[in-house]
Every structure is written in C-alpha cells, then in structure tokens.
Amino acid sequence: MKTAIQQTDIHAGSDQIKWKHGNFSLKAAWNCCRVTGNRCTWARLCWKHCRSRISLCVVIILHNKNLSFVNLQKRGLPVTSICHNCYAGDHSNEHLFYHCGFAVEIWRGVFDLLQLQVPQFLSLNHIVDWFLQNTMTKSLKSKILNGIFPVTLWKIWSSRNAMLHTGIQEQSSHAVQAIIWDVNTYLNISLADLLIVFGLQFFFLRYVVC
Ligand SMILES: [Zn+2]
Structure with missing residues (x-):
C-alpha cells in the first residue's frame, strides 16, 4: 500500500471527476451499480404491442405467480385443484393455457383466423418459443403476432375469471374475435393491412358481415 502511494504521481492542481466506463450517462451509471439477474427471453413478447x-x-x-387454484393451494388455501372449464385436468398454468380444451380452441381459432398452420405445440413453453421465433423481424406480421401472444394469454385468463365468477363460459369464437379486435385497435391496423398480411378471405364472412 505504501509503495503504491509512493508510486502515484501527484500533481498540483484541482481534482477532477473521472468516469472510467466509457461515455458517461445515467443509464451507464445505473447499470454500473445495479445487480442484474438472468436476461428474460420472453420479456419482449409482453411489453411491446x-x-x-x-x-x-x-x-x-x-x-407462474397468478392465482390459479394450484398456486392458491401452494399458499395453503383449501381450494380444489380441478379446472372448472373442463373438469379434466388440474388448475395449473400448463393446463389452463395449453392442455385445456378451451385454450386449445382459442389457439386453434386464432391461427385459423390468421390462416396460419397451427403449430404442434408441446407445452406452454413451446408456445412461448414459437412466438419468440416468429416475431424477430420488424415486419407488420411479426408485430401483429407479437400482439397476439399476450392478448391471447390474457383473454384465456380473463375468460377463466368470468367463468369462475359468473358461471358462464365465453364462446371460443367470440374470444378469438375479441383477441383479433383488441390487437387491431391497439396497433391501429386496418382491416386492409390484415388482408394484405394474412390474406383473410374468410374474415369478412365470419366476423364482419355476420
Ligand atoms: Zn381445463
């Protein structure tokens, strides 16, 4: 320590503030002092569109922090873990958003309406991966699919809540229509744009004219 001090070349004059991490900015300063976790790969699917x-x-x-019955049970609440949509599986996210017949109808309906081949999804994570892989460009199609993913998850969840509190199951076709409508209005995409991007020749017949 003493040697290091002795080797330090001290000049007369006033002190200066130095930033040794490249160009100074508040962002650089914040990144320098904060503790970061692992990068969340699916974040861009949630926050953009x-x-x-x-x-x-x-x-x-x-x-997996939503109040599904399985998660409520983990917190010690005495609730059933059975899905009240189909009574054929547990009330976990994997079931609610992937296995459940209602979720299957919603995903299939969305892909059918957009005239995309329905992927062979293997799990909820697989659905996330599919949307990550197919929303990497800046094209309008990529932007719409990026909006479809969160709105579809949200719609499945809100339909589940409506079913729970009112006992009325929303028709999957209505839910699919609401998803497309929600994405269109938020992104301010015209029907003409949709027709160009996805070639929705059935859109008028099924959802506009009727
Ligand atoms: Zn179910």
Whole structure:
C-alpha cells in the first residue's frame, strides 16, 4: 500500500471527476451499480404491442405467480385443484393455457383466423418459443403476432375469471374475435393491412358481415 502511494504521481492542481466506463450517462451509471439477474427471453413478447394492464397480467402468468387454484393451494388455501372449464385436468398454468380444451380452441381459432398452420405445440413453453421465433423481424406480421401472444394469454385468463365468477363460459369464437379486435385497435391496423398480411378471405364472412 505504501509503495503504491509512493508510486502515484501527484500533481498540483484541482481534482477532477473521472468516469472510467466509457461515455458517461445515467443509464451507464445505473447499470454500473445495479445487480442484474438472468436476461428474460420472453420479456419482449409482453411489453411491446399490447396495453400495459395486459402486459402486467401476462408477466405474472409467465412467472407462474397468478392465482390459479394450484398456486392458491401452494399458499395453503383449501381450494380444489380441478379446472372448472373442463373438469379434466388440474388448475395449473400448463393446463389452463395449453392442455385445456378451451385454450386449445382459442389457439386453434386464432391461427385459423390468421390462416396460419397451427403449430404442434408441446407445452406452454413451446408456445412461448414459437412466438419468440416468429416475431424477430420488424415486419407488420411479426408485430401483429407479437400482439397476439399476450392478448391471447390474457383473454384465456380473463375468460377463466368470468367463468369462475359468473358461471358462464365465453364462446371460443367470440374470444378469438375479441383477441383479433383488441390487437387491431391497439396497433391501429386496418382491416386492409390484415388482408394484405394474412390474406383473410374468410374474415369478412365470419366476423364482419355476420
Ligand atoms: Zn381445463
């Protein structure tokens, strides 16, 4: 220590503030002092192309912190773990958003309406991966799909809540229509744009004219 001090070349004059991490900015300063975790790969699917309340809901779902019956049981609440949509599985996120017949109808309906081949999804994580891989460009199609993902998860969850509190199951076709409508209005995409991007020749017949 003494040697280091002796070797330090001290000049007369006033002190100066130095920033040794490149160009100074508040962002650089914040990144320098904060503790960062692992990069969240699916974050860009949640925050870009939908309303903030939907983003927040989807982030909670993907962190598996939503109040599904399985999660409520983990917190010690005496509730059944059976899905009240189909009574054929547990009330976990994997079931609610992937296995459940209602979720299957919603995902299939969205892909059918957009005239995309329905992927062979293997799990909820697989659905996330599919949307990550297919929303990497800056094209309008990529932007729409990026909006479709969070809005669809949110719609499945809100339909589940409506079913729970009113006992009325929303028709999957209505839910699919609401998803497309929500994405269109938020992104301010015209029907003509949709027709160009996805070639929705059935859109008028099924959802506009009727
Ligand atoms: Zn179910």
